[in-house]
Amino acid sequence: MARLCYGDMIKDGKFVINEKETQNIRGIFRNYLEGNSLIKSAELMGIKKNNSSVKRILTNKKYMGNENYPKIIDKESFDMAGQMIKDRAVAMGRVWKKREKEIEVPTEFLYEKGEVLPIDPFERARYQYSRIKVIDDE
Structure with a gap:
């Protein structure tokens, strides 16, 4: 089995969703939108990841679905999470x-x-x- 990214893999040449990881992705979005930090959002799902790994999950457009990938997260939740990431970065002075x-x-x-x-x-x-x-010249 080859892994593409968290939540999916290729098995016998076919795209397969890992249901447990899919539930974790939805949980991470839910936890983050409830106001938890990036790391805390993953920890509440029993996952140990660093900030950048969780941020990569929250900003991966593939989770909204496309011709090859089933929809895991709705566009509204994806957009809200992206806006929260930007707002928090600005509030913490991390945007130049x-x-x-x-x-x-x-x-x-x-x-x-x-x-x-x-x-x-x-x-x-x-x-x-x-x-x-x-x-x-002056």
């Missing part, structure tokens, strides 16, 4: 906003040739970079 300000990068440089370069490659690089001067 993209900076909108453009960074100005100088495009013209002047390299002042130095004398004898240091032997140590790190010192040589530090010395050579110290010789670069930005040409200021």
Whole structure:
């Protein structure tokens, strides 16, 4: 038997659902939507998983069903869980906003040739970079 992801497997060339794991998936969604943490949602189902593993379950679109995979979770529950994950990340400061300000990068440089370069490659690089001067157009 080959495993595709939690809740399913391929047996004798056919797609097979593991009913116990399917019930666990539904339970994880239910527990999370009731306000439990990611890990606690799995623990309440008797499953020991880390945050990222539980999050992967809660964000796996395949569980809503497709042409090859039966529906385990309804779209409303899936969307609510996804929104809760986003809301909690924002509340905990785990979402960074993209900076909108453009960074100005100088495009013209002047390299002042130095004398004898240091032997140590790190010192040589530090010395050579110290010789670069930005040409200021202003």
